Amino acid sequence: MDRPLDGLLVLEFAQFMAGPTTGLRLADLGARVIKIERPVSGEAGRQIAIKNLFVDDNGSLVFHTINRNKESYAADLKNEGDLARVKALIKRADVIIHNFRPGIMEKFGLDYTSASQLNGSIVYAVVSGYGTSGPWAGKPGQDLLVQSLSGLTWLTGSRADGPVPFGLAVVDMYCATHLTQGILAGLLKRSRTQQSVLVEVSLMESALDMQFEVLTTHLNDGGKLPDRSGVCGSGHAYLSAPYGVYATAKGYIALAMGDLTQIAGLVGLAPGCYQDRATWFSRRDELLKQIGERMKRQPANAWEALLTGAGVWCAVVNDYGAFTGSDGFRHADMLQEVALSNGSRLTTTRSPLQIDGKCLRANKAAPGVGADNARINRDYHLTS
């Protein structure tokens, strides 16, 4: 069956992570996604590397991970001819994504008002750091900085740790899901009104939305701040014992929410001491320590067998070696290879969705800067 977004044309004027991840989602769902990039150097994300890892002349490993399954159109927006071709392309597009700071797209006459004059049914999607007004509007929108400003860093780790960031660009990625949702909702609105739609998200609003449960609690509990457990390995500032991770005789085990009287019995503590549910939260530190003492006596996999057998929610903590070597990982079939222009192949992941019983796969690697200019000029009759 056709992919849901077959036939849709998306122009991505975006760099780094939130915007390009949105482009990747739309591409995997079937859209034709064209990155509009500055000639020669391309988007800045091509040079952002983790572990200093680069794949080829086209860019870093991170860039390849985020930008597979797209095309690239090199255009110097300061050049009249290039700008005219980009505008002609906008007339044919369904969606524009950009993450420039306020003022940049205006300068080129590519802001929402101008774009909707060119194309009265464009869905125009903007991702910013902190919205377009207010004292933060000009600040750099970057994942760690937004985590730090949004209060998110006080939810992980234990009380003595100080602020602990989430060790992935979770805000960028969550924001990308919001932008994807907003664009698709915008397309649905357009299909009824035949009018252009403006969709806006920001990293900060996404970081706040990510905390919607705990912020709602904060707004209704008299304004208390999150109180992480003092015990290393606790899993969630707002959940009671036994929720957390425990060191065992060999490896670590995670225990989710469960009936402490039952778990106490299973691990060799006196069940009678845990009957008052209110103490599971109020005496959390003490209880985490008591369970932690018992867990040291056996290896993690022995505990897992014992506890799982009794219906307790638990799991051994895997590293990447154990996880990627497991039958469950293999069965998820989440890996795919993309074919690089130098003839080699790169292993990466696929879209997490399955539509009509099928995984969404794509073996097209990230494009070189301007790799698709000729074809795009031809397909859309742009004079070169």
Place this chain on the structure above:
Amino acid sequence: MLPLSGYLVVDFSQFLSGPLASLRLADLGARVIKVERPGSGDICRHLYASDTLLNGMSTVFHAINRNKESVALDIKNEADRKVITKLIERADVVIHNFRPGVMERLGYSYERVRQLNPRVLYGEISGYGTSGPWKDKPGQDLLLQAMSGLMWLSGNADAGPVPMGLSIVDMFAGANLCYGLLACLYRRSRTHAGAHVQVSMLETAIDIQFETITTYYKDGGCEPLRTASNSAHAYLGAPYGIYRTEDGYLALAMASIPQLARLLECPALADYREPAEAFEKRDEIKVILAGHLRGRPTRHWLSILETADIWCADVLDWHRLLAHDGFKALDMFQQVAMGDGFTYPTTRCPIRIDGEVLKAVRGAPALGEHNQRIMEELYG
């Protein structure tokens, strides 16, 4: 007009992942009806976050289920099943997050539901997929974090496994299902085709690690290595991290070490001239930086670094965040009212459409609050 006005979502899911997907659809204008078990309802109604109750239910339930209706129906009772069937016949979207096999046993598999309603979008979230060795395991966030390697990415090198302190896998799974459903609604607006949209928490946990797992395969299977101190991302070089100052904390994202040495007047950093050293020698660089930044207040460092366009920020708690004009400008909170008149504040939808913030009026429903109204609509 909201983008999804006129669409009907019939939601059998509970806890966080499925209900989060339907919350977003509700925010965008859809009518969402929760189908809940009579007597107890969505388990999340009584799953406490902390010890905070709000109008008799957990604050978490209130956050996830605002702007929805509730109908209490027993999916195993013949009379109630007739009502459920009628609802499904009218639905644009059906959502569930039961364990694999449950909806099939209850007679509402995708195949069966599609017979009732050929244009329906059927969305489901599982823990680990509908087949395979893990399919019957409990799909719970902390367990997914544990199994998927995610716990070795946060915190310092000696911290052991560190869970991320929110139900991050649940939330991304719900977000993924939501955009999958929206994509298929768009397809349906052109082709009239229904769809089956599936996502698992396992696929989601792998997807949110798409960068680090791709790196794992590229560099020959090296495990992530967090820095000894000030760790913020196991795969990024110095200065990436959060540092103690005289009176608080300072977050530093990517920056050139020689430039930092000049701006911060920290000569010890000037020795690290090669860009590659920012990663290779990140532990020692972080120790030097941490020692240096400790000496002055956050404001002092920010004034120097922001002027030079270095990516940095203060580290706020919610008290300072909520008092900040930057936060206030976002207008991120809203007040919603329940059917019994009880009102409470919560966050709003993070997406703006045509320049407007999307705010809801209604709070979370009481269990079965809309039974009568829905029966009248269905049976007149």
